Structure formats: C-alpha cells, structure tokens
Amino acid sequence: MTQPFIMQMRPLFGDEEKRAICEYMDEDGFITEFKRTEQFELMIAEYTGARHCIVVNNGTISLTLAALAAGVQAGDEVIVPNYTMIATPNSVKMFGAIPVFVDVEPETLCLDFAKVKQAITSKTRAIMLVSANGRYPSVGIGAFEQLAREHNLVLIEDSAQSLGSFYPDGRHVGRAGVIGSFSFSAPKIISTGQGGALITDNDALAAKLRRLKDFGRSGGGNDIHGTIGYNFKFTELQAVIGIEQMKKLPVRVERKKEIWRRYATNLEGLAEVRLFDHDLKRTTPWFIDALVEQREALIDYLKSANIGTRVMYPPINMQQAYKVPGDHPTSQRIGMHGLWLPSAVQLTDEEIDRICATIREFYKA
Structure with missing residues (x-):
C-alpha cells in the first residue's frame, strides 16, 4: 500500500x-x-x-x-x-x-x-x-x-x-x-x-x-x-x-521543539546526517535543517517514498541574479549539503518516525 x-x-x-x-x-x-x-x-x-x-x-x-x-x-x-x-x-x-x-557561522x-x-x-x-x-x-x-x-x-x-x-x-x-x-x-x-x-x-x-x-x-x-x-x-x-493564527502560536512553538527533538533522537548516531543544533529553551526551529551526504540521491530516495524535502538556500553571491566574487566556505557548503526535512507543525510522531526510518534505509543501502 x-x-x-x-x-x-x-x-x-x-x-x-x-x-x-x-x-x-x-x-x-x-x-x-x-x-x-x-x-x-x-x-x-x-x-x-x-x-x-x-x-x-x-x-x-x-x-x-x-x-x-x-x-x-x-x-x-x-x-x-x-x-x-x-x-x-x-x-x-x-x-x-x-x-x-558576508559568510555565516558554521554552527x-x-x-x-x-x-x-x-x-x-x-x-x-x-x-x-x-x-x-x-x-x-x-x-x-x-x-x-x-x-x-x-x-x-x-x-x-x-x-x-x-x-x-x-x-x-x-x-x-x-x-x-x-x-x-x-x-x-x-x-x-x-x-x-x-x-x-x-x-x-x-x-x-x-x-x-x-x-x-x-x-x-x-x-x-x-x-x-x-x-x-x-x-x-x-x-x-x-x-x-x-x-486566529496568533492564538495558536504558543502551542505551535512547543510542537516545533518536540518535532526537532524527535528527529534528533531518531537520527542520533547517523554520521551522514547532522542536524543543526538549537537552544530549545529559548529558540524555536522553523524548519528542520541538516547537512547531509549524497544529498541529491537522498532527495530522490525520499521522494520515491512519498516524502518531500527542500534544498537549503544556495550562496547568494554565486546566484545568477548577483554574481559577486567572494570566498564564503560555510554558505558554499550549505549550498552543496544543506537540506530541509519535513517541518510542518502538523507532522505526527508516526510521520517523523517514518521519515527517519527511510533516511536510515537509504544510508544502509
């Protein structure tokens, strides 16, 4: 099915x-x-x-x-x-x-x-x-x-x-x-x-x-x-x-943090995927952002399993709209390895588990 x-x-x-x-x-x-x-x-x-x-x-x-x-x-x-x-x-x-x-901090x-x-x-x-x-x-x-x-x-x-x-x-x-x-x-x-x-x-x-x-x-x-x-x-x-959306914000803040924690637990020890850290006491993850190996192949594998992802922002200085010379290693690295995993506030725990299991399956193969 x-x-x-x-x-x-x-x-x-x-x-x-x-x-x-x-x-x-x-x-x-x-x-x-x-x-x-x-x-x-x-x-x-x-x-x-x-x-x-x-x-x-x-x-x-x-x-x-x-x-x-x-x-x-x-x-x-x-x-x-x-x-x-x-x-x-x-x-x-x-x-x-x-x-x-100007380049950004790696962390x-x-x-x-x-x-x-x-x-x-x-x-x-x-x-x-x-x-x-x-x-x-x-x-x-x-x-x-x-x-x-x-x-x-x-x-x-x-x-x-x-x-x-x-x-x-x-x-x-x-x-x-x-x-x-x-x-x-x-x-x-x-x-x-x-x-x-x-x-x-x-x-x-x-x-x-x-x-x-x-x-x-x-x-x-x-x-x-x-x-x-x-x-x-x-x-x-x-x-x-x-x-009406503002009335729901406090609940959404807490759920976003729960989503990040479940991803972190499920993907712990997987060397090919590194979630960016969050100070969950004070900050709320908007998206689940990560550096991943074999990004394009992972995207295709997840898509074949009916799981959507989104590539993180590429370095702006290298985009056709700007084409400004400069050496920005962190943003360049994000451009090659950065990936946003499913991050909607309505994600269920079961869906997160399914996503993480599929990611682990990919790297085992």
Missing part, C-alpha cells in the same frame, strides 16, 4: 480561521486594513514585548521599509549574510543600496562576527542580521549591538524565521535592532498567506514606518502628504486570519 505524501512544509489553517473570515464578511467591512489589523498588530507587539508593531503586505517590503526608515539611502552599503533567503539583499537592492555579502548560520568587522567600510550604513531558523549568533547579540554603536551603523534584524524565539537576555529576537522584521508567508510558523511585520521601541521610527507604508499620509484616510510614501498596506482578511 502506498504511503501518503508528506510535504516538506505546508501552512495550517482550521475551522477557527474559516469562521472568523465568515463573521467578518457578515459585518460588511471594507476589507482594507482597519480595526482587525490594529488588533493583530497589538497581539504581535504584546507577544514580542515591542512598543510598536506595524504590519505590511509582505516580509520583503518590511525589510525595505525598515532600511528606508532607518536612513539607508541609495549607494549605501548594507552587510547581509551570504546564506539567507534572497529577499534579504533584494530588499535594499530595490532602492539602490548595495548588499555586501548557527548567523553572520560571522569577525567577518562582519572586516567588511565594514566608510560606505557601510547598516548591518542586516538574519536569525537563521530562530538561532542567534554564537558571540551573542550584544556584540553586534556594540559594533553598530562603535561604527554608527544601523542594526536591522531580519527575523522572518524567528517568531517564538528569544535571546538569552529574555528579549524576543527582533528587539535588539532598531527595527525587527517578521514574515507571515505560507511556510512560517504562523501565516496570513503573505504579510510582514515590523517591531520597534522607537516612537519616531514607528511613525515614519506608518507613513512610508501609506503614501506618506499625515493621517489615516486623508490626502495630505508631508513626505514621500508608498502603498504597502495590509488587509482585514489577512488580519482576521492572523489573529
């Missing part, structure tokens, strides 16, 4: 989201962002401990607006990891800033602190720190905060994969930078289909972000524009779904 297909990742929406959407539509609302959006923002702000939360239409534009609000301009250099989703550099490339690629896949220091030039304006899969740099976030102060740089946190992860000092990931950015795209721990959020404790930056996302308006619904702005607003339908 053929086993059902296990997707590498899929969002989880339930009856709660369906009912909430139907109830909203019965209210004859305008659908554009309003009270539900405010409620969703408040829930994120309260969960992360931030003073302000501003939601936008996706998690790439959120990074763009963060950089613009923080004063990054065309021609400025922005240090970004060479291992990340390409949205990170694209977000500043969009308005003419220059992404400078955390976060920016390598020593290499960041070497990459700073007179043109550097910002560091965009990506908390890869919820992890924080081994040197600690304080080292990056101090470096930014010493060089008068803006520290922006790309925390797209990190809702539900915290630093050892108790701050939610995204709170250390002047602005932190989250994503609600389909694979994330909570999803609104597309969507992004910005958190900050700075009143002036929050006001600037709200103007930037709404045509530069001086106030809601008017046509008075004191500054240049754009249209990156949210919708009430997304917010309605987001509110």
Whole structure:
C-alpha cells in the first residue's frame, strides 16, 4: 500500500480561521486594513514585548521599509549574510543600496562576527542580521549591538524565521535592532498567506514606518502628504486570519521543539546526517535543517517514498541574479549539503518516525 505524501512544509489553517473570515464578511467591512489589523498588530507587539508593531503586505517590503526608515539611502552599503533567503539583499537592492555579502557561522548560520568587522567600510550604513531558523549568533547579540554603536551603523534584524524565539537576555529576537522584521508567508510558523511585520521601541521610527507604508499620509484616510510614501498596506482578511493564527502560536512553538527533538533522537548516531543544533529553551526551529551526504540521491530516495524535502538556500553571491566574487566556505557548503526535512507543525510522531526510518534505509543501502 502506498504511503501518503508528506510535504516538506505546508501552512495550517482550521475551522477557527474559516469562521472568523465568515463573521467578518457578515459585518460588511471594507476589507482594507482597519480595526482587525490594529488588533493583530497589538497581539504581535504584546507577544514580542515591542512598543510598536506595524504590519505590511509582505516580509520583503518590511525589510525595505525598515532600511528606508532607518536612513539607508541609495549607494549605501548594507552587510547581509551570504546564506539567507534572497529577499534579504533584494530588499535594499530595490532602492539602490548595495548588499555586501558576508559568510555565516558554521554552527548557527548567523553572520560571522569577525567577518562582519572586516567588511565594514566608510560606505557601510547598516548591518542586516538574519536569525537563521530562530538561532542567534554564537558571540551573542550584544556584540553586534556594540559594533553598530562603535561604527554608527544601523542594526536591522531580519527575523522572518524567528517568531517564538528569544535571546538569552529574555528579549524576543527582533528587539535588539532598531527595527525587527517578521514574515507571515505560507511556510512560517504562523501565516496570513503573505504579510510582514515590523517591531520597534522607537516612537519616531514607528511613525515614519506608518507613513512610508501609506503614501506618506499625515493621517489615516486623508490626502495630505508631508513626505514621500508608498502603498504597502495590509488587509482585514489577512488580519482576521492572523489573529486566529496568533492564538495558536504558543502551542505551535512547543510542537516545533518536540518535532526537532524527535528527529534528533531518531537520527542520533547517523554520521551522514547532522542536524543543526538549537537552544530549545529559548529558540524555536522553523524548519528542520541538516547537512547531509549524497544529498541529491537522498532527495530522490525520499521522494520515491512519498516524502518531500527542500534544498537549503544556495550562496547568494554565486546566484545568477548577483554574481559577486567572494570566498564564503560555510554558505558554499550549505549550498552543496544543506537540506530541509519535513517541518510542518502538523507532522505526527508516526510521520517523523517514518521519515527517519527511510533516511536510515537509504544510508544502509
């Protein structure tokens, strides 16, 4: 009998989201962002401990607006990891800033602190720190905060994969930078289909972000524009779904950690597969990420057993879109051996056991 297909990742929406959407539509609302959006923002702000939360239409534009609000301009250099989703550099490339690629730590896949220091030039304006899969740099976030102060740089946190992860000092990931950015795209721990959020404790930056996302308006619904702005607003339908998703976040955080532990137990001692470590007391794995031998053959073997996987991000400097010279051994290694195993929050223990047994079968052969 053929086993059902296990997707590498899929969002989880339930009856709660369906009912909430139907109830909203019965209210004859305008659908554009309003009270539900405010409620969703408040829930994120309260969960992360931030003073302000501003939601936008996706998690790439959120990074763009963060950089613009923080004063990054065309021609400025922005240090970004060479291992990340390409949205990170694209977000500043969009308005003419220059992404400078720096390699990541082998253990955390976060920016390598020593290499960041070497990459700073007179043109550097910002560091965009990506908390890869919820992890924080081994040197600690304080080292990056101090470096930014010493060089008068803006520290922006790309925390797209990190809702539900915290630093050892108790701050939610995204709170250390002047602005932190989250994503609600389909694979994330909570999803609104597309969507992004910005958190900050700075009143002036929050006001600037709200103007930037709404045509530069001086106030809601008017046509008075004191500054240049754009249209990156949210919708009430997304917010309605987001509110229900946020209610489920604490349970999902715990389940993600349980999933990682079960993978780790089942794959223990298998030399050909190395899961990246997690500080499960503080951080929440978004995906189950691993270095594997014979990656392409393993992918095919798992696919033949109705198990999906996804290749981890290749080194950005080597992608056709950028083609920037540079030697980045860690991100290059990820490009050759990195693999995301099935990671959906709705994975059952039995499915994880099946996945791990199939992986072990492959390496025995």
